[in-house]
Amino acid sequence: MAYFPMFVDLEKKNCLIVGGGEVAYRKLKVLREFGAIVTVAAPEICDAICSEFGADKSVILMKTEHSDHDTYECTDKKIFRYTDRNAGIPTTRYTDKYTDGKTDNASNGGMNKDTGMDTDRDIYFLVVAATDSSEMNHRISVYYRSRGIMVNAVDQSEDCSFIFPSYVKEGDLTAAFSSGGKSPLLTQMLRDAARSSVTPFMSELNDCLGSIRACVKKRIQGAANRKKLYREIYDRSVSEKRVPAEEEMTEIISRYEV
Numbered sequence: 672m673a674y675f676p677m678f679v680d681l682e683k684k685n686c687l688i689v690g691g692g693e694v695a696y697r698k699l700k701v702l703r704e705f706g707a708i709v710t711v712a713a714p715e716i717c718d719a720i721c722s723e724f725g726a727d728k729s730v731i732l733m734k735t736e737h738s739d740h741d742t743y744e745c746t747d748k749k750i751f752r753y754t755d756r757n758a759g760i761p762t763t764r765y766t767d768k769y770t771d772g773k774t775d776n777a778s779n780g781g782m783n784k785d786t787g788m789d790t791d792r793d794i795y796f797l798v799v800a801a802t803d804s805s806e807m808n809h810r811i812s813v814y815y816r817s818r819g820i821m822v823n824a825v826d827q828s829e830d831c832s833f834i835f836p837s838y839v840k841e842g843d844l845t846a847a848f849s850s851g852g853k854s855p856l857l858t859q860m861l862r863d864a865a866r867s868s869v870t871p872f873m874s875e876l877n878d879c880l881g882s883i884r885a886c887v888k889k890r891i892q893g894a895a896n897r898k899k900l901y902r903e904i905y906d907r908s909v910s911e912k913r914v915p916a917e918e919e920m921t922e923i924i925s926r927y928e929v
């Protein structure tokens with residue numbers, strides 16, 4: 672199955688990663704690179720996460736109570752054992768960087784009695800199930816997907832409503848590849864090949880083109896003319912291996928005005 676290539680704004684969106692190992696670490700790095708606020712919930716959280724993100728105010732490290740996945744319940748009233756209150760999800764920001772899950776800031780779960788909103792939906796934009804138990808990952812997926820929240824269950828495509836693509840990023844310029852979950856190696860190879868095109872220079876050019884977009888839209892009539900203008904700037908930049916100076920951009924824009 673081919674996945675629709677939808678780019679999503681994660682800036683300051685609350686996300687949950689269940690699991691604290693190497694896989695969770697990799698997913699955390701990706702989510703933070705795109706500006707998400709991330710809660711990591713697991714019985715044990717690896718040193719890499721703690722050392723790299725322990726001081727990050729946009730990452731909440733939450734240690735759950737039990738290491739045995741069989742002790743986790745997944746019903747309408749309880750999903751994790753780090754709290755004994757209904758759904759057991761955080762609805763407020765934690766003041767402590769590393770909590771045992773019994774803080775008074777923990778969620779009341781289910782419906783928020785102050786707002787009447789579903790607290791799952793109110794808090795998490797997406798959830799990543801990254802435990803070392805495929806059964807637990809499946810339960811997490813069922814629980815959150817039933818509440819309308821997007822879930823990625825690592826290496827379990829049948830439990831995913833979205834997948835993490837292989838991508839290359841420079842500034843705001845991002846290229847991403849997906850094989851529909853069939854061949855991670857192939858997407859990694861395509862990503863590596865794209866690195867020669869998605870460069871710091873192209874990121875700088877992207878910022879430049881973005882900075883004149885409103886001006887061009889206002890001053891240049893017709894989509895075809897605007898496209899020609901942008902193409903001239905692109906060709907000139909690539910040919911000269913530099914982004915045109917402000918006065919050069921002004922001169923180019925003026926030539927396309929009617």
